[in-house]
Amino acid sequence: MKKVSIIGAGMTKFGERWDKSLKELVVEAGIKALVDSNLSGNEIEAVYGGTMAAGRLVGQEHVGALLADAMGLNPLPSIRVEAACASGGMALREAYMAIASGYHDVVVVGGVEKMTDVSTGDATIALAGAGDVEWEYFSGATFPAVYALLAKKHMAEFGTTEEQMAQVAVKNHENGSKNEYAQYQNKITLEQVMKSKPIAEPLKILDCSPITDGAAALVLASSDIARKYSDTPIEISGVGMASDTLPLHDRASLIELNATKVAAEKAYRQAGVTPKEINFAEVHDCFTIAELLAVEDLGFFPKGKGGPATQEGETALNSKISINTSGGLKACGHPVGATGVKQAVEATWQLRGEGKGRQVDNAEIGLTHNVGGSGATAIVHIMKRVN
Amino acid sequence: MTVGIVGYGAYVPKYRIKTEDIAKVWGEDAERITQGLGILEKSVPDMDEDAATLAVEAAKIAVKRGDIDPQDIDAVFVGSESHPYAVKPTATIVAEALGATPHMTAADLEFACKAGTVAIQIGMALVNSNMAKYALAVGTDTSQGRPGDALEYSAGAGAGAFIIGNKNIVAEINGTYSFTTDTPDFWRRPGKDYPSHGGRFTGEPAYFKHVSSGAKGMMERMNTTVEDYDFFVFHQPNAKFPIKLAKDMGIPKEKVLPGLMTPLIGNTYSGATMVGLANVLDKASPGSRILVASFGSGAGSDAFDIKVTDKIEDIREKGAKVQTFVDNKKYISYGEYVKHRRKLKM
Numbered sequence: 021m022k023k024v025s026i027i028g029a030g031m032t033k034f035g036e037r038w039d040k041s042l043k044e045l046v047v048e049a050g051i052k053a054l055v056d057s058n059l060s061g062n063e064i065e066a067v068y069g070g071t072m073a074a075g076r077l078v079g080q081e082h083v084g085a086l087l088a089d090a091m092g093l094n095p096l097p098s099i100r101v102e103a104a105c106a107s108g109g110m111a112l113r114e115a116y117m118a119i120a121s122g123y124h125d126v127v128v129v130g131g132v133e134k135m136t137d138v139s140t141g142d143a144t145i146a147l148a149g150a151g152d153v154e155w156e157y158f159s160g161a162t163f164p165a166v167y168a169l170l171a172k173k174h175m176a177e178f179g180t181t182e183e184q185m186a187q188v189a190v191k192n193h194e195n196g197s198k199n200e201y202a203q204y205q206n207k208i209t210l211e212q213v214m215k216s217k218p219i220a221e222p223l224k225i226l227d228c229s230p231i232t233d234g235a236a237a238l239v240l241a242s243s244d245i246a247r248k249y250s251d252t253p254i255e256i257s258g259v260g261m262a263s264d265t266l267p268l269h270d271r272a273s274l275i276e277l278n279a280t281k282v283a284a285e286k287a288y289r290q291a292g293v294t295p296k297e298i299n300f301a302e303v304h305d306c307f308t309i310a311e312l313l314a315v316e317d318l319g320f321f322p323k324g325k326g327g328p329a330t331q332e333g334e335t336a337l338n339s340k341i342s343i344n345t346s347g348g349l350k351a352c353g354h355p356v357g358a359t360g361v362k363q364a365v366e367a368t369w370q371l372r373g374e375g376k377g378r379q380v381d382n383a384e385i386g387l388t389h390n391v392g393g394s395g396a397t398a399i400v401h402i403m404k405r406v407n
Numbered sequence: 408m409t410v411g412i413v414g415y416g417a418y419v420p421k422y423r424i425k426t427e428d429i430a431k432v433w434g435e436d437a438e439r440i441t442q443g444l445g446i447l448e449k450s451v452p453d454m455d456e457d458a459a460t461l462a463v464e465a466a467k468i469a470v471k472r473g474d475i476d477p478q479d480i481d482a483v484f485v486g487s488e489s490h491p492y493a494v495k496p497t498a499t500i501v502a503e504a505l506g507a508t509p510h511m512t513a514a515d516l517e518f519a520c521k522a523g524t525v526a527i528q529i530g531m532a533l534v535n536s537n538m539a540k541y542a543l544a545v546g547t548d549t550s551q552g553r554p555g556d557a558l559e560y561s562a563g564a565g566a567g568a569f570i571i572g573n574k575n576i577v578a579e580i581n582g583t584y585s586f587t588t589d590t591p592d593f594w595r596r597p598g599k600d601y602p603s604h605g606g607r608f609t610g611e612p613a614y615f616k617h618v619s620s621g622a623k624g625m626m627e628r629m630n631t632t633v634e635d636y637d638f639f640v641f642h643q644p645n646a647k648f649p650i651k652l653a654k655d656m657g658i659p660k661e662k663v664l665p666g667l668m669t670p671l672i673g674n675t676y677s678g679a680t681m682v683g684l685a686n687v688l689d690k691a692s693p694g695s696r697i698l699v700a701s702f703g704s705g706a707g708s709d710a711f712d713i714k715v716t717d718k719i720e721d722i723r724e725k726g727a728k729v730q731t732f733v734d735n736k737k738y739i740s741y742g743e744y745v746k747h748r749r750k751l752k753m
Contacts, residue, residue, distance in 0.1 A: 038612040139606055217439060 024119045025246035025253035025406070028057025028239030029368040031361075034353035035203040037233035042071075042078050042134040043090045045235035049358075050091035050130055053237035058249045059126065064239075067091065067098035068115040069130040070107030071357035076146040078134050087130050104150035105306060107131065108236070108360025109261075109390030109399035115240050116259055116401075125242045131361030132235035143231050147356070150393035152267035164228060164307065166268060166394045168220035171309035173274040175222065177324065180312060182222050184327030186213035188308035189226050189350050191336050196347025198337075198377035203232050203353030227308040232353030236362035243406070252372045257385075258291030258402035260284060266396045275324075277395035280317040284389070284400045288319075291402040293385060295319030298402070300342035300370055300380040302363035304391035305349050311335075314389055315343060318400070342380045345370060360390035364401060371405045410531050411576035411713075412569050413541065414473020414722065417685035418464035419565040419672050419732035422451040424744045426560055432741045433555050440560055445646025449563040449673025451739060451747050452549045456564070458487045459497045461678070462547035463504040465568035468726035469543070470505055473570050473577075477506040480570070481539035483513040484529055486522025486546045486677045488595070488602075490515050501545060519593060520642055521703025522546065523567060523677045528583055528709060530571035541572045548676035553601035554750055561645050563673025565732075567681025577719040578688060578697070581712040584628055586620040593704035604704075613706050614648050619656060621708030622700040629712045633658050637695040640666035640683040642702035644674045665690055666697075671733050684713075686729040693717040 030052025032045050040048070046069075054061065069087040074080045088098035103110040108131030115129040135143050148157040151166055174180045190210055196202035208226060216226040246253035262282035265271055272278065288294060295318060303318065305311035312326035320341050321329045329335060335343035346352040346366040349359060367386040369375055375383070383405070390399045425448045427437035441447060452461070462485050470477060483505075485498040498513035516522040516529075523546015530542030545568045552562035571580075592613035595602035605613075618641055626632065639662050641649040646669045653663045666683035668675075675682055680701035687697055697713040745751050 036607065036611065038608060136608070217436070 021120045022122055023243035023255060024116050024240055025243045025255045026238050026364065026368050026403070027241045027246050027250040027253050028053040028059070029365040030056050031201055031236035031365050032234050033201050034232050034234035034355060036136050038136065040233065042074060042080055042132060043086060045134060045233060046087055046090040046130060046132050049235035049237040050128065053128065053239050054091070057239035059239065063126045064093060064096060064128055065124040066096055066118060066127045067093055067130065068111045068127060069098065069100050069132065070102070070111035070360060071100060071132050072102060072104050072107045073146040073149065073356070074134070076149070077143065078137050091128065093128065103397045104392035105304070105356045106360055106390045106392030106397040106399050107357040108362065109388070109401070110360065110397070112238065112360060112364055112401060113259055113261055113399055116256055119240055119242050125245060127240050128237060129240060129361055130235065130237040131358035133355035133357040134233050135231045135355060136233050140231060155267040155269065164220040164223055167307040167309055168223045169268060170274060170313065170394065171222050174309060174312065177275050178327065180327035182214065183210060184331045185227055185308040185312065186210050187330045188305060188311045189213050191330065192305060192344050192348040192350040195337055195345050195378055196351025199347050199352060202347040202351050203230055204347070204351045223307055223309070229306045229349035229354040232355040234353055234355035234358045234362070236358045236365045238361060238364055238368070253406055254368045254371045254403050255406045256401055257404050258287035260286030260290070260400045262398050264396050266393060268394055276317050277313055277391065277398060279395050279398035280314060280389065280391065283398040284318045287400040287402045293402065298341060298385055298387045299383050300345055301387040301389060302344055302346060302348070302366050303389040305344060306354060306391070308350070310391065311343065311348065318387065318389060337378055338381050345375060345378045345380060360388070360399065363388035363390060364403070367403050371403060409576060409579055410534050410571060410573050411579040413572035413575055413577060414469040414475055414570035415568065415685050415688055416465045416468025416472060416726050417565065417567045417682045417729045417732065418461055418468070419450050419675070419682065420452045420456055420461070421735050421737050422453060422739050422747060423448045423736045424451055424739055424741065428741050429560055443647065444560055445650070445670055446561055446673055447670050449561060450565055450675065451744055452564040454747055456549065457491045458489045458547045458549050459491050459500045461549065461564060461566035462497060462501045462545045462568065465547065465566040466501055466505055466543060466545055469568040469570050472722045472726040475541055475570055480505065480507040480541045480543050481511050482530065482533050482542040483507060483511065484516055484526035484542070484544055486516040486518065486526045487548050488517055488519055488676060489549045489551065493597070518707065519704035520676045520679060521701040521707060521709055523681045524701040524709035527569055527571060527711070531580060531583065534571050534573055541570050544569045544571060546677035546681040548678050550674065550676040551601050556601070558602070558604065561674040563675045565672055565675030565678035565682050567678050567685050569681065575718055577716055577722055579714045579716060581714060582625065582629055583709060583711045584621065584625040585707055585709045586617055586624055587707035588617070590706035592706055609704070613704060614644065614702055615652060617706050617708040618642060618652055618700045618702045621710040622656065622698060625698060625700070625710035625712055631712070635696060636698045637662065638665055638687045638691060638697045639663050640680060640687055640697060640699045642680045642700070643667055643669040643683060646670045668729070668733065682729060688715065688719065689723060689728040689730065691715045691719065693719055
């Protein structure tokens, strides 16, 4: 199997991009990644893209061909993948495999979602499709409700508190304030989170990631030719993906996302590293409870200790392990199909030392963790600087 | 040629419903909504009031203040998005009630919340071109908010009327500038009882972009800065938007508050900017300079550079001030409000 490196990365500003269409967002991110890669363009062999609900949100299907067209990459093969909120991460994995298998040498990966063209209600319904609609959405459970159940279970089992969850949002806004691409660059206080509008008990509005427009893109190359284009190629050293039941009620356990654990074990094994060696991670904090589950399931903290660790500041920038330096889904924003790719863009910047005001000291190894739905899909990538 | 305001008046119905009483019905947190919108209560019209009667009340005060012979009013334009008739003008009702008919022209205007300020611009043009001795411009609304919608907390009722002329001017209009685009932030289709809106889209790309562009465009054309003005009157769909706009533009809050009526009467739509301006004229000393920027969804903003003259003091006390209407209030319950607004369909 060939080794695979990231040689180009770019993203749009995340937020309410009222003036940009789905296609314009793709162009903005795609061009940035291509320029960053120093390719002439002719080297690219294929395009992989992730979007969850372009059809539902803006009426646009056939996003595969649209990606190639928008980026000026016709007539290359262009493939759209969908795995709910993990669509971006899945596109990256497909692209990785295309190069690892030796079939392609250079490919482009994109992720995009245009969410603010519809009302919050319509976006919520579109997102509910990430769960089991027959068992969950038809019974009235939208995503905040599903994650609220996970939060309740965690609180009952481990004594996790609402304040500990709120601290995730406070910390991620702190990081987001240092990221020019973040939707929210304002700092928030614990009190603001605690007093914010209830959504699905115990989750409040400031526990939830926002509705966001945005796109992100990467250029991947076989590691043996990566140095031709980049002085600082970032190698993807481990990849793991796992699936689980769509509805919560079929899960063996609600104190963890098993798909995350399985995907992480695979990725760690391939990369030959342990959780202790990871310097920073972009994890899927669609709700604050999701970050607590993630830092436990990824092995950074023992099960049940995510809350206290967060409260103690152990996940803040340049503490024990820097979690969500981009601001995470909470502050950087969550254009669902773009998120998995954005996480890898942030990891690339950190490993290159381009983290600006939020640079992780001595960043050698980073991890990205992208979740679809309430954990029916989990995708983990481990990346490292090649010295 | 100098043109300006020669008479002005405003009217707000006396009924009020408190934000907390609406919130209670819908199971919402009243304190959060009150703080978020900055609206404590909103005005509600009586059973027999509509946009036409409100306009007449405001216009009568304007005529009285200006000591105008109604027969000298050669044009009446009424801006509203709640004209009582789909076809049949409100403006003729107003003109007839004032005694301005028949040797005159009249028409209704609609541009969401800014049709009243467009009426001022048309009035300026008619007076400037000697096509009219006086022109009456009215902005009036009994605005609609779907039960349970965010708009229900703000949609109020009120009217502002300004007589435009070129003699005995109490407030000179030094210039006007409009900023207009096709932006679908808020609309109501024919036959529908309530408007639809684009949620958060009504903020940055609609209100803030247009009102700030209107105000800045006016200042660029007048070669002025924020410091040159004593008062700023902005369209006020709630209290939060105009205060945030002022902050973004570096305008001290004290210059905005005298023209901000929303906290106690709600958003009077076509009346909003005009009632705010009337309240400033009730207070401003001669020589004061006012920047006005209205907003109409769809979307556009009309800005005016206005200077108050010495004559304001001769006419100010001749009619009821805005504060009189704000203070004269009677609270009603949500049930009575539903009756007043004919929201109950049987």
